[in-house]
Amino acid sequence: MSRCEFTDLEQSTCAHCRPSAEPDQRPAGRWFHAVHPGACADCRTRFTAGTPIRMQIPAGWIADCCDTPTW
Ligand SMILES: [Zn+2]
Numbered sequence: 001m002s003r004c005e006f007t008d009l010e011q012s013t014c015a016h017c018r019p020s021a022e023p024d025q026r027p028a029g030r031w032f033h034a035v036h037p038g039a040c041a042d043c044r045t046r047f048t049a050g051t052p053i054r055m056q057i058p059a060g061w062i063a064d065c066c067d068t069p070t071w
């Protein structure tokens, strides 16, 4: 096992040696039905209450016009 020269931890357990986020992996919350009307952060389409939406960081609320609900 090789150790990290910065943290002196094994490289398999060192956070610095293991970049956490994949570049194209945007963290997203789970789907639920919108309580209030709003606008999709991706395409600016207005959605109504009851539309499936989810939070996608950092964009904001993404509606089912731009993503497929996973339920
Ligand atoms: Zn390291």
Ligand SMILES: [Zn+2]
Binding pocket: 040, 041, 042, 043, 044, 045, 062, 063, 064, 065, 066
């Ligand atoms: Zn959209």
